[in-house]
Amino acid sequence: MSFHGKNILIIGASSGIGYAIAKKLENEGAALFTASRTPPENLKNQHIVWDVTQPTNGIFDALPDTLHGIVYAPGTISLKPFQRFSLTDFQSDFQINVLGAVAVLQANLSKLRKANGASIVLFSTVAVQTGMGFHTSIAASKGAIEGLTRSLAAEFASAKIRCNALAPSLTDTPLAAGLLANNEKREASAKRHPLGRIGTPEDIASAAKWLLSDAGSWITGQIIGIDGGIGKLK
Incomplete structure (x- = not known):
């Protein structure tokens, strides 16, 4: 699953899931x-x-003319x-989870088109399809991401740009530190x-890398649960 010769843009790669994706792609030879x-x-x-939360203001203009993948993490x-x-x-949740993604994709769409087979990976949450108390704000914004994913997949299919979203459950990242603050909570x-x-x-x-790779080239418009079974099983 080589990424040699592929340019991948990752938003939010400084820690957590975004960083893990970046390291996997780095190991496969991607230009990050x-x-x-x-x-x-x-x-x-x-x-x-x-x-x-800020406008893009042309900051992505310095990137290569072609992008083979974008991850918004x-x-x-x-x-x-x-x-x-x-x-x-x-x-605030909507700005970070949805409008930031919209801004990145609009700013880089022409670069994705030039790849003749690009992949977009967005992030939802298990709480969208499985109702969970106290999750109203995050579920509302990530629900918008699921709608955005399917709509973009339909609109961009003719340009051979795929768009999928991963819907994790609780993951051991700095963002979730408060929910995993001690052994009892874990x-x-x-x-x-x-x-x-x-x-x-x-x-x-691992799932994101697959969706970005040629191995996932016939997958688009999907919301894929990576959730230890909590979203579908009792």
Whole structure:
């Protein structure tokens, strides 16, 4: 599954799932381009400093004319009772999870078209298809990502640009640190999953690499659960 000669842009590669994806692709020979507020460490890449809440303002113009893949990995975990969410909370989650992705894709669509077979990987959550209390804000914004994924897949199919989304359950990343703050919380979270453990960034990265590779070239418009079985099994 070689990525030699392929240019991949990863938004949010400084830690967690985005970083795990970047490392896997680096090992496969991809030319990596990353964008986030903080540059990733120990990674061969060309980095662009960008906050996903800000306009792109041409910052991606310096990238190569052709991109073979884009991964949009930023996310949020805001969990609390519905009545405690403010409208600003919903807007913030939507900006980070959805509008940031829209901005990146619009800024780089011409580069994806030139690949004659590009792949977009977005991120949803198990909480969209499986109702979970206290998840209203994140489920609302990630639900929009699922709609965006299918719509883009349909619109871009003629250009041979594939678009898919991964829908993880709880994964051991810095973003989830508060939910996994001690052994008791970790054990309780693991027991909720039929496979008896929480996810790792590498679990998610392996699926993302597959979708970005030629091995996934007949897959588009899919929302793929990487969730230890919690989304479908009892």
